[in-house]
Amino acid sequence: KDTPQDAKPTQKDINAALKALDDARTEIEKYKTVTTDLETETKKSTPEHAAVTEGDFENTPEFQNADAKKKDGADGKKVDNDDVKAYKDALAKARKLAQDNTSNTLSDHPTQKQIDDALEALKQAKQAITDGYKTNVDKLKQAKEYAEDVFKKTPEYKNAEAIKADANNAKHDQAGKDLGDATKQTGFEGQIAKIAEKLKDTSKLTQREVDALVKQLNIAQKKIADSYKTNVDKLNNEVGDKDQDGKPVTPKFEESIPYKNALEKKNAGDADATAKLEAYNEKLKAAQELINKVNNPDPNVEADKQPTQKEVDDALKALQDAKKAIDDSFGTKIDDLKTEAAKSTADTTDPTAKPTAGSFESTTEYQNALAKKTDDGKDNADVTAYKEALKKARTLLEKFGDDGKPKPGAKDVPTQQEVDEALNNLKEIKDKITKNYVTSPHDLQEEVDKSKDGKDDTSTDVFENTPEFKNATAKADDTSKKALDDYNEKLTAARNLLAAFDRTTGKPVTPLPQGMTQAPTQKQLDDALDALKAAKQKITDGYKTNKSDLTAEAGKDSDFTKTPEY
Structure with missing residues (x-):
C-alpha cells in the first residue's frame, strides 16, 4: 500500500535519522581493530625474502644461537627447533592478521583480540629465544683463563717455549709457529689475543662465534700438548743401560769395570770413590723418579709441578756426568802394568829368539836363572813363575787398546784389582830373580x-x-x-x-x-x-x-x- 501522506517522513525526519546513523557509526569506529603495535613488532623482524640487517631480531646473538640449534626432522634432515619454529609461526601469523586488516572485505578483518593475541604470541616467542639462547660468554672467558693461568704452566707449553728459544733445535721454527704471535694473531698466542678482543664487547657475540673461538684455542693448545710432550726415552735408555736405539748395552754400567773398581775402592775406605758412587746413586734415583712422574702423572699434581723436557734433559746429563766421573776416575789403569811388561822381551813365544836389548831377559840375573835348569832340563820354578806372570800380564793388556781403554767388544775386561795383582806378581818374581840370581865372580x-x-x-x-x-x-x-x-x-x-x-x-x-x-x-x-x-x-x-x-x-x-x- 502506499504510505499515507501523514505517515511519510519529512526531510527533517530523514536528516535526523541520517545523523543518528552517522553518530552510531562514529561511536562504533572507536572499536575498530588497531594493528599499530602488531605492525611495529613485526617490523623488528627481517622482512620476508630480505637479507638480515642491523637491528633485526634475526640479527641478535640470541636468535642466531637459536637458529643454529637445529633438530632432526621426521625425514632425518635438520629443521628449526621448536622455539624458532614458534617464533616464525607467530611472526607469519602476525603479518597475515595485519595484512587481513587492510582487506576490502570487512569480514576478513581480524578482531582486536586476534591482533592482541598475535602480538602477545610473537612477543612471547621472541622472549623465549632471548631468554633461552643467550650467548654463554663465560665459556669463552674460562677458556682464556685456562689458557693463560693453567695451560701456560704445563710442561708441554714450557717445552715449546724452550725449543722456540733454542735456535739450534730442529723444531725451533715450528715451535715459533705453534706458539704464535699475539700482535699478528697467529698460533696459540694469536687465539688468546682474538678472544681478548672479542671479550671487550660481548653484546653481539653469538654462541657459534664463542664456540668457534674456544675450538680454535683448544686446537692450538692440543697442537702444543701433542707436539711438545716431555719425552723420557733417552733418560729411560740411560737408566736401563740401553743405547740410543733402545738396544741393551753390554756390560751394564753397574757390571762395568770402572763401577766395580769404584766399589772396591769404596769398600777399602776411599773417600773419592764413596762420594762419586753416592752422587751416581742420587742421580739415578732422581732420574727414575722423573720417569715415573712422566709415565704415570699424578692428576692431583699442579701443572707447573710436572716435569718439563729441560728437567728430564738435565737429569739425563747429570746421570751421564755421574757415570762419566766414575768411568774417568776408576777405569782400569794399565799404564804401570804396560810399562812393566814392556821391560820384558817383546816376543817370548820363540825360545830361540835373542832377548831384546835392555829387556829383563837380557839381564845377567835372568840369564843366570835361565841357565839353572832342573834335573830333567826344564826351567826352574822361578823362571816358570816369571814367564807365567808375564803371560798373564800381556793377556790382560791385550784386552785394551792403545788409548788405554778396553777394546770394543772385549770380554772379561780385568778390574783394577786384577791388573794390580798381575803387576805385583810380575814385579815380585822379577825382584826375586834379580836378588837370588846375582852373578858372583x-x-x-x-x-x-x-x-x-x-x-x-x-x-x-x-x-x-x-x-x-x-x-x-x-x-x-x-x-x-x-x-x-x-x-x-x-x-x-x-x-x-x-x-x-x-x-x-x-x-x-x-x-x-x-x-x-x-x-x-x-x-x-x-x-x-x-x-x-x-x-x-x-x-x-x-x-x-x-x-x-x-x-x-x-x-x-x-x-x-x-x-x-x-
Whole structure:
C-alpha cells in the first residue's frame, strides 16, 4: 500500500535519522581493530625474502644461537627447533592478521583480540629465544683463563717455549709457529689475543662465534700438548743401560769395570770413590723418579709441578756426568802394568829368539836363572813363575787398546784389582830373580888369583911357579906351547870377564869395560872358570916331573960305592 501522506517522513525526519546513523557509526569506529603495535613488532623482524640487517631480531646473538640449534626432522634432515619454529609461526601469523586488516572485505578483518593475541604470541616467542639462547660468554672467558693461568704452566707449553728459544733445535721454527704471535694473531698466542678482543664487547657475540673461538684455542693448545710432550726415552735408555736405539748395552754400567773398581775402592775406605758412587746413586734415583712422574702423572699434581723436557734433559746429563766421573776416575789403569811388561822381551813365544836389548831377559840375573835348569832340563820354578806372570800380564793388556781403554767388544775386561795383582806378581818374581840370581865372580876371582898377574907379579904361590908349568915351559915343543897358549888365553878371558866387577863388592862396575854392553852372566863366569881349570889341569897332568930315571940311578948307589974306583 502506499504510505499515507501523514505517515511519510519529512526531510527533517530523514536528516535526523541520517545523523543518528552517522553518530552510531562514529561511536562504533572507536572499536575498530588497531594493528599499530602488531605492525611495529613485526617490523623488528627481517622482512620476508630480505637479507638480515642491523637491528633485526634475526640479527641478535640470541636468535642466531637459536637458529643454529637445529633438530632432526621426521625425514632425518635438520629443521628449526621448536622455539624458532614458534617464533616464525607467530611472526607469519602476525603479518597475515595485519595484512587481513587492510582487506576490502570487512569480514576478513581480524578482531582486536586476534591482533592482541598475535602480538602477545610473537612477543612471547621472541622472549623465549632471548631468554633461552643467550650467548654463554663465560665459556669463552674460562677458556682464556685456562689458557693463560693453567695451560701456560704445563710442561708441554714450557717445552715449546724452550725449543722456540733454542735456535739450534730442529723444531725451533715450528715451535715459533705453534706458539704464535699475539700482535699478528697467529698460533696459540694469536687465539688468546682474538678472544681478548672479542671479550671487550660481548653484546653481539653469538654462541657459534664463542664456540668457534674456544675450538680454535683448544686446537692450538692440543697442537702444543701433542707436539711438545716431555719425552723420557733417552733418560729411560740411560737408566736401563740401553743405547740410543733402545738396544741393551753390554756390560751394564753397574757390571762395568770402572763401577766395580769404584766399589772396591769404596769398600777399602776411599773417600773419592764413596762420594762419586753416592752422587751416581742420587742421580739415578732422581732420574727414575722423573720417569715415573712422566709415565704415570699424578692428576692431583699442579701443572707447573710436572716435569718439563729441560728437567728430564738435565737429569739425563747429570746421570751421564755421574757415570762419566766414575768411568774417568776408576777405569782400569794399565799404564804401570804396560810399562812393566814392556821391560820384558817383546816376543817370548820363540825360545830361540835373542832377548831384546835392555829387556829383563837380557839381564845377567835372568840369564843366570835361565841357565839353572832342573834335573830333567826344564826351567826352574822361578823362571816358570816369571814367564807365567808375564803371560798373564800381556793377556790382560791385550784386552785394551792403545788409548788405554778396553777394546770394543772385549770380554772379561780385568778390574783394577786384577791388573794390580798381575803387576805385583810380575814385579815380585822379577825382584826375586834379580836378588837370588846375582852373578858372583868370587870363584873365578879366586882361581885367577892363583895365577901371576903379569910379569911384574912376584907372588910365589902361583900356578906359574909349579913344576908342571915350568916343565911345560922348558919343553918348548909345539904341544907344550899350545897348552901354555891355551892356559894364557883362558886366563886372559877370565880376567876380561872379571874386569866387569868391583873386586871389593863383587858388583858390576859402572861404566862397564869398553866393548862390553852388559855384565857377564854366572854361566859365562862358570864356563870361564871351568875352561881355566881345564887348561891348568892339562898342564898339570901332561907336564909332571918324571923322577923314574933319577930313582933308578939312585938305586945303583950301593953298587957304585963298592967299586974299586969308589
